[in-house]
Amino acid sequence: MTLNDTKPHAVTVRGLVKHYGETRALDGVDLEVREGTVMGVLGPNGAGKTTLVRILSTLLLPDAGQAVVAGYDVVRQPRKLRRVIGLTGQYASVDEKLSGWENLYLIGRLLDLSRKKARARADEMLERFSLTEAARRPARTYSGGMRRRLDLAASMIGRPAVLYLDEPTTGLDPRTRNEVWDEVRAMVGDGVTVLLTTQYMEEAEQLASELTVIDRGKVVAGGAIEELKAKVGGRTLRVRPADPLQLHPLARKLDELGVTGLGTTTVDTETGSLLVPILGDEQLTTVVGAITAHGATISSLTTELPSLDEVFLALTGHRASAPQDTRPADSLEEAAV
Amino acid sequence: MSTHPSPTPLNEAPRTAPSKATATAAVPAAADPGGDARIPLRAHLRHTGALIRRNLLWIRQDPESMSDALLFPVVFTLLFVYVFGGSIGQSLGGGREQYVQYIVPGLLAMLGLSMAQGVGIGFNQDFNSGVMDRFRSLPIGRGSVLFAKILVELLRMLLATTILLVVGVLVGFDVENWPGLLAAVGLSAVFGTALMWVFLALGVLMKNVQAVQAVGFLVLMPLQFGSSIFVPPGTMPGWLRTFTEYNPLSALADAARGLMTHGPVAHGLWLTLAWSVGLTAVMAPVAIHAFRTKT
Numbered sequence: 204m205t206l207n208d209t210k211p212h213a214v215t216v217r218g219l220v221k222h223y224g225e226t227r228a229l230d231g232v233d234l235e236v237r238e239g240t241v242m243g244v245l246g247p248n249g250a251g252k253t254t255l256v257r258i259l260s261t262l263l264l265p266d267a268g269q270a271v272v273a274g275y276d277v278v279r280q281p282r283k284l285r286r287v288i289g290l291t292g293q294y295a296s297v298d299e300k301l302s303g304w305e306n307l308y309l310i311g312r313l314l315d316l317s318r319k320k321a322r323a324r325a326d327e328m329l330e331r332f333s334l335t336e337a338a339r340r341p342a343r344t345y346s347g348g349m350r351r352r353l354d355l356a357a358s359m360i361g362r363p364a365v366l367y368l369d370e371p372t373t374g375l376d377p378r379t380r381n382e383v384w385d386e387v388r389a390m391v392g393d394g395v396t397v398l399l400t401t402q403y404m405e406e407a408e409q410l411a412s413e414l415t416v417i418d419r420g421k422v423v424a425g426g427a428i429e430e431l432k433a434k435v436g437g438r439t440l441r442v443r444p445a446d447p448l449q450l451h452p453l454a455r456k457l458d459e460l461g462v463t464g465l466g467t468t469t470v471d472t473e474t475g476s477l478l479v480p481i482l483g484d485e486q487l488t489t490v491v492g493a494i495t496a497h498g499a500t501i502s503s504l505t506t507e508l509p510s511l512d513e514v515f516l517a518l519t520g521h522r523a524s525a526p527q528d529t530r531p532a533d534s535l536e537e538a539a540v
Numbered sequence: 541m542s543t544h545p546s547p548t549p550l551n552e553a554p555r556t557a558p559s560k561a562t563a564t565a566a567v568p569a570a571a572d573p574g575g576d577a578r579i580p581l582r583a584h585l586r587h588t589g590a591l592i593r594r595n596l597l598w599i600r601q602d603p604e605s606m607s608d609a610l611l612f613p614v615v616f617t618l619l620f621v622y623v624f625g626g627s628i629g630q631s632l633g634g635g636r637e638q639y640v641q642y643i644v645p646g647l648l649a650m651l652g653l654s655m656a657q658g659v660g661i662g663f664n665q666d667f668n669s670g671v672m673d674r675f676r677s678l679p680i681g682r683g684s685v686l687f688a689k690i691l692v693e694l695l696r697m698l699l700a701t702t703i704l705l706v707v708g709v710l711v712g713f714d715v716e717n718w719p720g721l722l723a724a725v726g727l728s729a730v731f732g733t734a735l736m737w738v739f740l741a742l743g744v745l746m747k748n749v750q751a752v753q754a755v756g757f758l759v760l761m762p763l764q765f766g767s768s769i770f771v772p773p774g775t776m777p778g779w780l781r782t783f784t785e786y787n788p789l790s791a792l793a794d795a796a797r798g799l800m801t802h803g804p805v806a807h808g809l810w811l812t813l814a815w816s817v818g819l820t821a822v823m824a825p826v827a828i829h830a831f832r833t834k835t
Contacts, residue, residue, distance in 0.1 A: 260677045274572045282577040285679040296670030300601045301594065312590035313678050315583060341601055357674065 213238045213365050213396035214259065219268035221254050221420075228254040230420035231268065236365075236413075241387075241397040243411030243428075245404070245515070251420040252400035253293060256369045259398065260290045273364045286314075289358030289366040289395075293373055297353050299343035303334050306342060306353060307360055314361045328356040332386060348379030355386055359395075366390065368399045372406060384409055404515070418519045432508040439507045440487060443476040445500040453477055456497055457490060476503070579681050587680045591688030595662070599692075608654065609696045613704035616647055620770065621711050628771055637712055644708040645796040646769035648701060648724055649789060652732030653764070655697040657756050659689050660739025664752050667744060682831070690736065694729060701725050720799035727799070727812055731792050734816035737823035744830040769793045788815035 214236035221229040229251045236242040244252050257263040259270055261281040270277040275284040290296075297306050304325050311321030329335045332352040337345060342353060351371065358366055368387065372380040387410055391397055401407050407414055407428070414431055416424040424431055444453060454468045454477055469478045481487050487506070494501060579587075599606055620643045621636065629639035666672045666685070675685050705715070715721055739756065746752045766780060767773075767789040773781050784790045788811070795808030 262673060262676055280572065280574075280576045282579065282679050283572065285677055286577075288677065290674065290677045292670055292673055296674040298594065298671050299669060300598045305594070305597055309590055309594050310674070310678070313587055313675070313680050315586070315679075361678075 211238055212236060214242070214270070214272050214398060216255075216259070216270045217268055219255070219258060219270055220266045221251075221258060221263065222266050227420045229258070229265070229268075232417065232420070232422055234415055234422070234425070236396055236398055238396050239391075239394050240413060241391055241399055241411045243407035243414045244398065244400040244417060245402070245407050245414055246400075246417040247402060249419075250417045252417065253369055254420075255417075256290070256292075256367045256398070256400060260288055260367055261285060286361065287364045289361065289363035291351075291354045291358045291366070291368050291371055293370045297342045297350060297357060300341060302339050302341055303329060303345070303349075303353050303356075304338040307356055310357050310360045316360075324360055328360060332356040346379075347375055348382055351375065351379070351383055352386060355383070355390075359390065363395065365396045365398065368397060370400055370402065373402070380406075416515060416518055424514075424518045429508060432514055438481055440479040440481050440490060441471075441474075441476050441503075441505045441507055442479060442490075442494060442501055443474065443503040444494070445502040447475045449497075449499045450475065450477060453494060453497060453499060457493060460493055481506075577679070579679070584681050584684055587684040588687050588691070591684055592691055595688055595692040606696070606699075609700040610703060612654065613647065613651070613700050614707050616650075617644065617704060617707045617711060620647075624770075631775075632772070640708065640712045641714065641801055642772075642797065643770065644704065644713045645724060645800045646793045647704055647708075648800075649728055649731075649769055649793040649796050650764060651697050651700050651704065652728035652730075652792070653735060653760060653789075654700070655693045655729070655732040656735035656739050657753075657760075658693045658696065659686075659736045660743035660756070661749055661752050662689050662693075663740055663743035664746060664749050668748060686740070686831075690733065693736075697729060697732065698725070701728075716801045717799065720802070720805075724796040724799040727795055727809065728792060731788065731812055731816050734819040734823075737820055737827045741823055741827040741830050744827065763787060763789050767793060788812060788819075791815065 212235045214234065216232055216234035219229050219232040219234075220227065232251070232255060234242070234244075234255075244255065246252050254263065258265050259272055259277060261277055261284055264278060272284055273287045275287070277284060297303075298309070301309065307325035307328050308321050311324045312318070316324060326335075326338075329338045332355060334349060334352060334356065337349060342350060345353065355371070371387065372383050375383065384406070387397065387399070391410075397410070399407070399410055411428060413426065414424075414428050415422055416431075442453075444450060450470050450472070454470050457468045457477070457479060468480075470476075471478055479490050481490060491501070491504070621640055625636040625639040625643070628642075629635045629637065632638050632642065663686075666675075672685070676682065705713070705721075709715070738759075739752070742752050742755055746755065764770075766783050767787045768784055769789055773784040773790070776784065791808045791811035793808075795805055795812050797803055798805035798808060
């Protein structure tokens with residue numbers, strides 16, 4: 204982390220506020236994204252994620268606060284800023300009536316490439332996103348995954364320094380979602396800074412190195428994913444006793460001793476292991492000690508961080524994936540898309 | 541932009557934020573404290589050109605979208621000349637031939653309207669598909685999206701006008717004043733452009749294309765038929781005659797008629813221009829505001 208800390212920030216957001224009537228879609232958001240990293244912005248529907256992305260891509264003006272992207276102020280220097288960003292929205296924003304190639308060529312021309320360069324860049328991007336075969340077909344004939352890839356390709360035409368991915372895999376099947384993830388990883392490999400909004404813990408865990416959790420327009424937590432998870436409350440110790448018959452007796456024994464952390468010990472019969480919640484290294488030592496004192500042989504021992512679902516629950520008091528109570532912010536954000 | 545030492549191959553903007561860390565600053569300063577970039581005129585033209593190409597490709601992709609421009613002049617000319625023409629012509633003191641001279645300039649006036657509607661509908665489609673978000677996040681003037689659409693619709697209108705004239709001449713229309721004809725086309729385009737602001741505002745504010753079309757229909761139907769486009773308003777009841785007198789479409793139709801047939805022009809011409817200026821003055825700010833603040 205120390206190496207990363209010296210990297211300059213590609214995105215700096217301070218006290219960003221956006222109202223829709225009485226609703227505060229953003230209520231003083233602070234955020235920093237270091238160059239060349241992926242920042243995940245995690246939150247349920249209506250948390251303000253899309254509003255944030257729309258402000259950072261100059262589609263919306265903030266009511267208060269400041270945001271600087273790649274050195275440019277979103278309010279005062281929108282044109283300079285637009286040259287260095289790429290945007291892939293929640294709904295693939297390609298021209299359905301144009302072919303994939305024509306879509307990319309158009310973007311190239313709008314980004315002031317010469318005809319020749321725009322043609323070359325369109326070909327290159329189609330190749331890179333495995334769309335060469337479909338290049339001449341109208342985009343409306345594309346599958347959901349192909350459209351999303353075309354959308355990503357369109358965002359990359361201008362070689363952006365900062366790329367916004369607003370829920371890039373919402374509505375995709377798991378296989379297609381994995382495809383998109385691979386593309387995003389490849390783009391990060393090229394040095395692009397990514398701000399990714401998502402409702403999926405798994406997506407953030409797969410792509411992001413850092414996370415900002417927002418809820419109802421406010422940042423409720425932020426930091427490296429591993430740190431956040433540790434902050435929320437310990438780890439899970441996975442112990443596999445050599446003798447599977449000892450699983451249940453050991454679980455009872457540990458609970459009786461009360462040496463575990465926040466929860467109780469569970470038995471994972473599929474892998475033949477015990478899942479023991481622990482808060483720190485001392486507890487780990489105590490648990491291992493208790494197991495050996497019981498006379499059991501340990502054949503494998505690992506510690507795991509809690510899932511992001513658990514993180515969100517601990518931080519916000521409700522599950523991220525659970526259906527939200529009806530709040531105006533939801534509908535407003537939908538309408539804003 | 542010359543302050544940035546390492547331009548990318550694509551553009552002059554820096555790929556990375558300058559190295560001054562802002563982590564500890566309470567308020568981040570823009571690393572480039574200068575103003576915003578200006579878009580040169582040549583870039584505007586290039587962007588508009590690229591967007592015109594896009595709109596033309598739409599037509600190639602979906603040729604049926606041209607059918608209104610192609611069929612409207614044919615169907616309306618034949619319908620009015622052969623179904624209503626004889627009887628209306630008689631009441632004008634002549635016959636079908638006289639009505640041909642009356643209706644063709646009237647239909648030309650109507651082509652301006654379909655142009656206005658076309659721009660509004662096209663804009664609405666862009667907003668709904670999310671393509672507009674893409675355009676608005678690119679370093680282009682927002683006007684180029686609009687200008688491209690206007691120019692393509694103008695082209696469509698000119699095509700429809702040509703067809704109207706060909707069909708008109710085939711059924712006996714006599715162009716008495718060719719320069720006047722060009723002036724009439726121009727006047728219709730001017731009024732169409734003014735009316736376009738109304739449809740643009742509708743296109744930006746309304747939820748979908750169907751809504752734009754429905755409102756367009758509701759507004760345009762009474763305006764079209766409550767005018768001197770199809771028949772002279774002489775036999776209409778008093779209240780309706782008053783309506784047609786103030787109806788800008790009457791003014792436009794009368795002016796077109798006068799221009800193409802050496803008839804009286806001045807009154808209709810000035811009234812049309814006044815309406816065009818008035819509509820633009822009121823509706824252009826509304827449409828532009830709606831466009832700017834559309835979220």
